[in-house]
Amino acid sequence: MLWHAIAPVRRYTKASHDVVRHPRLCSDAKILLLYVQGLPDEQTHVALSEHGRKLGIKGRAFQRAKEQLVLNGFVHERRVSGERGLWVTHQLFSNVPLSEGDALAVWRDAGVGVRSSAPSARFPAVGQPGGRTAGHQLPVDEELGENASRPPTEPPPETDALVELSSQEREAERVLLSLRHSHRQLHLGVAEARELVGAAAEWLRRGVSAGELRGVLSSGLPSDGVRCAVKFLRHRLVQKMPEDPGERRKAVSAREEAPSVLPAPPPYVAPLVTCQGPGAEHVFRSYDGSTECPQCQQAAAWARWAEWRAAQLGVDLAEDAAAAVEAGRDPDGWRPRLAAAAAAGVAGGDEQ
Incomplete structure (x- = not known):
């Protein structure tokens, strides 16, 4: 890397390396710090947001830069009562980090928050004080000797003490x-924390450690x-x-107690039907x-196969096939005749 620099002879601002190389300040915060440091005295009364607007640092970018300057001690703010009881916000800007005590000493030396003038003297009203004029006519709904004044206002109920x-x-x-301490955006008061204690304690009761709970609540904040x-x-x-681990254990025990194998359904039994085939009446x-x-x-x-085979051999077995069908059970009656006819056909062919 080549480095070339010419030291300015006028219109420059001295900046400390501690500011330029500050690890916890963004570029907008450093630019704003250097810009305000080089302002003339007649422009120091302008608010910090106006200087940021001139530099083009607005909205969320300005809030982020100002927050870093406040956290690191470069900017301090204080609200004091000004003239006629109006509140005024004073800003203290420094090129070195200042503690709260140092900032208070600077404000005290500058006279911030000290009334510059005493209360003005006023003349009394014109005229002399006179006696009190009392009326002679009582109200219609009031009698002499009756005290019709309203009862004293009840004191507001005292807030309940924080429970143990x-x-x-x-x-x-x-x-x-x-x-x-993790994020300033998550700053809670004691009363606000008490509103969330019940839900946070439920997390601890379910086995989550304090560190894990802190990580879940403080991580992944919106942009x-x-x-x-x-x-x-x-x-x-x-x-x-x-x-809840207790609910999970109950669910597991309930699943273990439930029967794992369902009973098998009864086998299907077909109805009895009367056979339409030949022979004596029977059912199946x-x-x-x-x-x-x-x-x-x-x-x-x-029988159908025997007719087909007999047609191939040229043998008439219609009567035997019909008898086999009528028998319905034993087709062996025609088998020997069919085998004999087939053998006779083969023998006749050999003789010819």
């Missing part, structure tokens, strides 16, 4: 109050900032509430909607 907290609730309250810390933390405590159970029993279907199939 358990050990878990005290730990949850410490976590809520410590969030201000545009937190407007209301109480509402934001209440929403997170409710929406991200972990599962039809599972596929057929009207003939398996034995009759098998006998009919053998």
Whole structure:
């Protein structure tokens, strides 16, 4: 890296390396610090926001830069009562970090907050004091000797004392109050923290440690900032509430006690159907909607095959096929005749 610099002879501002290389100040904060440091005396009465507007630092960028300057001791603010009881905000800007005690000493030396003039003298009203004029006519609804004054106003009820907290609730309250050290946007008062103690203690009761609870509440803040810390933390405590281990154990035990295997359904039994085949009347159970029993279907199939085979051999077995079908059970009666006819056909062919 090449470095070339010419020292200015006029219109320059001396800046400390501690400011230029400050690790906790953004570029906008450093520019604003150097800009205000080089202002003439006649422009020091202008508010810091006006100087930021001239530099183009507005909105959220200015708020972020000012917050860093305040946190690191470069900017201090103080509200004092001015003329005619009006409140005025004074800003103290320094090129070195100042503590609250140092800033108070600077304000005291500058006379900030000290009344410059005594109360003005006023002349009394014109005329002489006179005696009190009393009326002679009583009101219509009032009699002599009756005290019709209104009863004294009841004093406002005293606020209830803060209830005693358990050990878990005290730990949850410490976590809520410590969030201000992580982010200033999560600053809570004691009364505000008491509103959220119940939900935060429930997290600890469900096995979440204090460090884990602090991390969940302070991480992943919105980019545009937190407007209301109480509402934001209440929403997170409710929406991200972990599962109750007691409820989970109950659910697991309930599943273990429930029967794991359901009883098998009873087998299907088909209704009895009267067979439409030849032979004596008999019944069977039809599972596929057929009207003939398996034995009759098998006998009919053998008969059809015998007719086809006899047609191939040129043998007339119609009577035997009909007899086999009528028998319905034993097709062996025609098998020997068919085999003999086939053998005779083969032998006749050989003789020719």
